[in-house]
Amino acid sequence: MSVVMDEAEQKRADNNSKLPAEKASWRVLNNKLWIFAILLLLVVIYQGWSNRQAFNAAMHTKELVWIKMGPDGSSTVDEFTPSDKPIFYKATVDSALEKYLTTRYGVQPETIRKDYGVAGVFMSEPMYTEFLSTQPGGFNALQKSVDIQANTNSVPRVEVKWKFPDHYDSVPGVFGKTKGSVFRTNVYFTTTTKSPSGLVMKDGVKNMIWRGQWRLLPKSQLEKKSTAWLRANPIGLEIIQADVIEDPAGYKSEEAK
Known part of the structure; x- marks a missing residue:
């Protein structure tokens, strides 16, 4: 045991x-x-x-594919290689500039915020900074749009009517490390100021001249833009510098008529 x-x-x-x-x-x-x-x-x-x-x-x-529009209305789709330079018809450039002028200098209270946003898409960085700046000399676009929308019934409306452009010159330019062309253009247009009820105000019709320098962005920069940006500015037209003066002669030509 x-x-x-x-x-x-x-x-x-x-x-x-x-x-x-x-x-x-x-x-x-x-x-x-x-x-x-x-x-x-x-x-x-x-x-x-x-x-x-x-x-x-x-x-x-984005892979950019360019649709070439022919003067007769025909179109062809071509690939765009890095070595290519974009070529656009004058009418395409004019259409982009017209969109810019209409949204930048027109005043429609119902769409003013959207219009200023579209106008900003065409501006170079220094121009856009000045456009938004709240400092003396800045345009202060955000506050202006808020004020206009807050006073829809009292703010005069401004309509912009395109006359004709004069693409009179181009010079070589350097943007960072990239060479390109700077185009110089005068655009003749009319502004019509109306009361909120739609009546043309006294001395409300003015002949104006937009004097600008612009370029076309290269593909490498366009690829970085958002889809919304490209919808507003598909050719990548960037305004480098611009001002507006009243046409002293109220110039009219056969083209303007």
């Missing part, structure tokens, strides 16, 4: 001696599993972040 008890006690002692070792082994395994789980979680997080970055890059990367 004593022998049996000795053997049982021996087994119990052996089991008791093995238990701490097994617990330690399980702790090590448990720690390894936790480390593996954490590493796996980090990999999943990184992969998710990487996929999101790739998605965002894809959303902002």
